[in-house]
Amino acid sequence: MEDLSRAAGITKSSFYHHVSGKEELLRAALERSLDGLFAILDERHATSGRPVDRLRYIVRRQVEVLQAELPYVTLLLRVRGNTETERWALERRRSFDAAIAELVREAAGAGQVRADVDPAVAAKLLSGTVNSIVEWYRPGRPGADALPEDVVRTVFEGVLARD
Template identity: 90%
Template sequence: MTAAEDAPVALGRPRTRRARGEAGARRPVYDAASLLEVAVAEFNARGYDATSMEDLSRAAGITKSSFYHHVSGKEDLLRAALQRALDGLFAVLEERHARTGRPVDRLRYIVRRQVEVLQAELPYVTLLLRVRGNTETERWALDRRRTFDAAIADLVREASAAGQVRGDVEPSVAAKLLSGTVNSIVEWYRPGRPGAEALPEDVVRSVFEGVLPRE
């Protein structure tokens, strides 16, 4: 994969402003970043394949031509959304506590931070976890997900070799359990509900009680 292929789509951060319409009415004026937010909500609600540009323009309350003024098409928006989710996850692997220390401590840290990224970027991570490889962009995202998952599996194997996770749990199985537990959160987590702040630590405590060596 070339650097150009992996470069993020330059949409910036979401923001929405408002302008005066006819007869002093107030109407939304979008930029590419805020349209991305609208698009992700529609993709998650309808499914990417079932969402048309008409659906997106209707959800934004603007014309299709206005939508195309900011983005080249639906897949452009998908790429930007998936890039945002992947950037958040891969950034965790570069953080100091993910790179230094005992393998099991690094693993705990990464799982905790994965949950935090999921909470902060919930619509984008949800979309990432729902892609099925039907387009070039989706296949690219799935390949990046596999790379991320492989890094977690390697770390589980390191922890296993050091005797820091249970020897009777196959490392590949333990890695899948960790990823599956974190990824399943998108199906039930709702921001603002009681316990949201404690969720990262609650997940770490719950999953690692099942993989730490028995006393």
């Protein structure tokens, strides 16, 4: 907390005037990333249209949120459930994955994804693919603007050449 107050240019006691402690800061940071993800689910292209198109849109937007909120998303991906706040964040992440699994189910029912794909596994793989980006993505590098579309194309079309 002392480092944070110093970086903010205020005293430690002034810092505590605005926040109660580390747990409140953690929750605020986690809320920022989670709110960004859940907001996607309410966007027009995520709520209307063919299920597979909605799924593509959500994956693209997940990458965009990750890029825009990289430190906060990285923090979210590092929580392990050691505190009440971390458990809350993990539960919200599970809710997001459940919403994606439901959309995969809809897409399978519409014949837009393979029927033999387990929706829960697909949702975890989609999120895992996007989440792995925090390990190697660096803002400002060439290709950063194309990353969301590159991820969508690779996930939904694969890496194998077409015959």
